[in-house]
Amino acid sequence: MNRWIKWTAVAVGAVVVVVAGAGALGWQLGERKMARKVEVNVKPVAYPTEAVALARGKYLFESRGCVDCHGANGAGRVFVDDGSLRIAGPNITSAGVTASYTPVDWVRTIRHGVKPGGQPTMIMPSEDYNRFTDQDLAALVSYARSLPPVQGTAPAMKLPPPVRILYGFGAIKDAAEKIDHSLPPAQPVPEAVDAKHGAYVANMCLGCHGEDLSGGKIPGGPPDWPAAANITPGEGSAMTRYKDSAAFVAMLRSGKRPDGTPIKVMPFESLSKMSDVDSQALYEYLKTVAPRPAGGR
Numbered sequence: 001m002n003r004w005i006k007w008t009a010v011a012v013g014a015v016v017v018v019v020a021g022a023g024a025l026g027w028q029l030g031e032r033k034m035a036r037k038v039e040v041n042v043k044p045v046a047y048p049t050e051a052v053a054l055a056r057g058k059y060l061f062e063s064r065g066c067v068d069c070h071g072a073n074g075a076g077r078v079f080v081d082d083g084s085l086r087i088a089g090p091n092i093t094s095a096g097v098t099a100s101y102t103p104v105d106w107v108r109t110i111r112h113g114v115k116p117g118g119q120p121t122m123i124m125p126s127e128d129y130n131r132f133t134d135q136d137l138a139a140l141v142s143y144a145r146s147l148p149p150v151q152g153t154a155p156a157m158k159l160p161p162p163v164r165i166l167y168g169f170g171a172i173k174d175a176a177e178k179i180d181h182s183l184p185p186a187q188p189v190p191e192a193v194d195a196k197h198g199a200y201v202a203n204m205c206l207g208c209h210g211e212d213l214s215g216g217k218i219p220g221g222p223p224d225w226p227a228a229a230n231i232t233p234g235e236g237s238a239m240t241r242y243k244d245s246a247a248f249v250a251m252l253r254s255g256k257r258p259d260g261t262p263i264k265v266m267p268f269e270s271l272s273k274m275s276d277v278d279s280q281a282l283y284e285y286l287k288t289v290a291p292r293p294a295g296g297r
Helices: 002-035 051-063 066-070 103-112 134-146 161-168 195-209 245-254 276-286
Strands: 077-081 086-089 156-158
Touching: 002 161, 051 066, 051 134, 066 077, 103 134, 195 276, 245 276
Parallel strands: none
Antiparallel strands: 077 086, 086 156
């Protein structure tokens, strides 16, 4: 009996040592990944000042998720804070982190998820913005640069140890790892209620719903966040709730399913600002994507 207890204690101790060692290694690898330099070859976009371009930039800023992380005035915002996980989008007015940004810095950060110094942006879902046309990217940047300088929120990224360790081992990826940096900018398509325009709008869904749009747990998200929905027509699809585009658009406007139950986590502050054309085109596109079972991301 004593021998069994001894060997059990030794085995448990060995497991603890192995787990602790793996955790320390994952943490170290994560620190290295955060500090790595990502080389991307980018071209600057112009800074248009025409009213139509600034209006387009304002619309993109309000409807594509920028306000959810950076606030309506660009001053920054704490958008996750549950004790072990705290994330705050930085102040992106000229009084904040973008004060010294060059045209190339804006492109590298928004489209490629890479800071001016070459390190990954970590939290920013640049995979959602990588396929912006040059015209839309230029309009968005010009609007952001036009925001009045204000003192705002300092950037924050407090990640719980398990998330950092999983990131170190590659189970969680930053945007710079997900993006194919060799792809040329997307070409403009006519704005219309059709699947082709909807495919362009749907790029904003990739960060949460995954590259295949089949949803699943959002890597690195708080543990109480529900899995992102499957928005393909496949098994377990959430799209069966929406019999037509009107029901789908109503959900984007209200943040509620047709039965009145609220949807958690989705950035409805932005989604509610989407135009009817963009919202309806997105619905048309989602009907055409390849069916996939829920959870495959």
